[in-house]
Amino acid sequence: MSTSNLHPGLNLGDHHGEAHEGAETIVFGFWIFLMSDLVIFGLVFASYLTVANPMGMAGGPGPEDAFDLASIFAQTMILLTSSLTFGFATLAMRHERGRAAIARWLGVSLLLGLVFLSLELRDFAHMIEAGAVPQHSGYWSAFWGLVPLHGLHVAVGCLWLMVMLAQMATLGLIPVVKTRLLRLGLFWHFLDLIWVAIFSIVYLGGLMP
Amino acid sequence: MTDPDHSKEARFYLAGFGLALTLTLVPFALVHWALMEGRALAITIAVLAVAQIVVHLRFFLHIDLSRQKREDLQLILFTVLLLAIMAIGTLWIMGNLATRM
Numbered sequence: 001m002s003t004s005n006l007h008p009g010l011n012l013g014d015h016h017g018e019a020h021e022g023a024e025t026i027v028f029g030f031w032i033f034l035m036s037d038l039v040i041f042g043l044v045f046a047s048y049l050t051v052a053n054p055m056g057m058a059g060g061p062g063p064e065d066a067f068d069l070a071s072i073f074a075q076t077m078i079l080l081t082s083s084l085t086f087g088f089a090t091l092a093m094r095h096e097r098g099r100a101a102i103a104r105w106l107g108v109s110l111l112l113g114l115v116f117l118s119l120e121l122r123d124f125a126h127m128i129e130a131g132a133v134p135q136h137s138g139y140w141s142a143f144w145g146l147v148p149l150h151g152l153h154v155a156v157g158c159l160w161l162m163v164m165l166a167q168m169a170t171l172g173l174i175p176v177v178k179t180r181l182l183r184l185g186l187f188w189h190f191l192d193l194i195w196v197a198i199f200s201i202v203y204l205g206g207l208m209p
Numbered sequence: 210m211t212d213p214d215h216s217k218e219a220r221f222y223l224a225g226f227g228l229a230l231t232l233t234l235v236p237f238a239l240v241h242w243a244l245m246e247g248r249a250l251a252i253t254i255a256v257l258a259v260a261q262i263v264v265h266l267r268f269f270l271h272i273d274l275s276r277q278k279r280e281d282l283q284l285i286l287f288t289v290l291l292l293a294i295m296a297i298g299t300l301w302i303m304g305n306l307a308t309r310m
Binding site for chain 2: 083088196
């Protein structure tokens with residue numbers, strides 16, 4: 001198989017041999033999973049939008065009673081930075097900078113992911129205190145169906161990252177570990193993309209003057 | 210550390226980060242300082258969000274318009290089409306029901 005006309009984007013590069021050629025179908029297959037996940041998120045967004053109005057809030061607390069824009073801003077910055085650091089981990093892998101360099105960038109991304117989750121959980125605790133619980137209104141049911149779904153994805157991403165750090169340490173940088181890291185990278189960047197929609201629609205849309 | 214490909218690709222990621230950062234800071238500033246309001250603000254936030262999603266696809270997920278064997282872009286566009294039919298259809302029907310109620 002000729003490797004010269006492989007996809008120019010998120011790939012390993014010719015010098016990775018077997019792992020590079022395998023990446024072609026494996027990464028495309030993962031894109032199909034991501035797109036099915038996108039459909040799930042998109043429809044949860046649609047159901048959120050149908051109740052994001054005074055009728056949906058049923059006289060209960062609204063977004064301005066429960067959201068903290070400063071905390072959302074911090075979470076946005078953290079997730080965006082983690083996308084960049086994961087990109088650097090991918091680059092370290094592509095250019096064979098060694099396991100330590102890859103693990104360092106992955107470690108930073110994992111740490112940022114965990115900080116994001118802890119800030120999000122703190123926000124959720126404040127929302128519960130403000131009475132913004134799922135059983136209060138259709139609006140809050142839809143909110144708790146949407147935003148924690150993204151948080152759950154980030155938690156799974158962090159778990160996956162820990163597994164990959166362990167696999168890198170025990171198995172070394174074998175082809176299957178490299179392509180798994182490529183897929184984890186796609187997952188990680190995809191979650192940041194979903195977050196753009198969440199902060200724009202749910203948080204900025206909810207707190208709009 | 211003097212690999213030209215590596216620094217070129219690193220700059221590519223940093224350029225994407227810079228663009229995404231700008232497209233994040235602007236809508237947060239607009240809402241925080243209430244610089245705009247109503248429909249104009251909603252449309253601005255939506256346009257900036259779509260722009261940022263395109264930036265993420267281009268710079269972080271490496272999707273571009275080049276001829277490629279892996280048809281990522283067609284897959285994404287087809288998924289977005291299906292999603293648009295389902296999501297816009299949902300909003301249309303539910304909005305219609307709400308006005309009739």
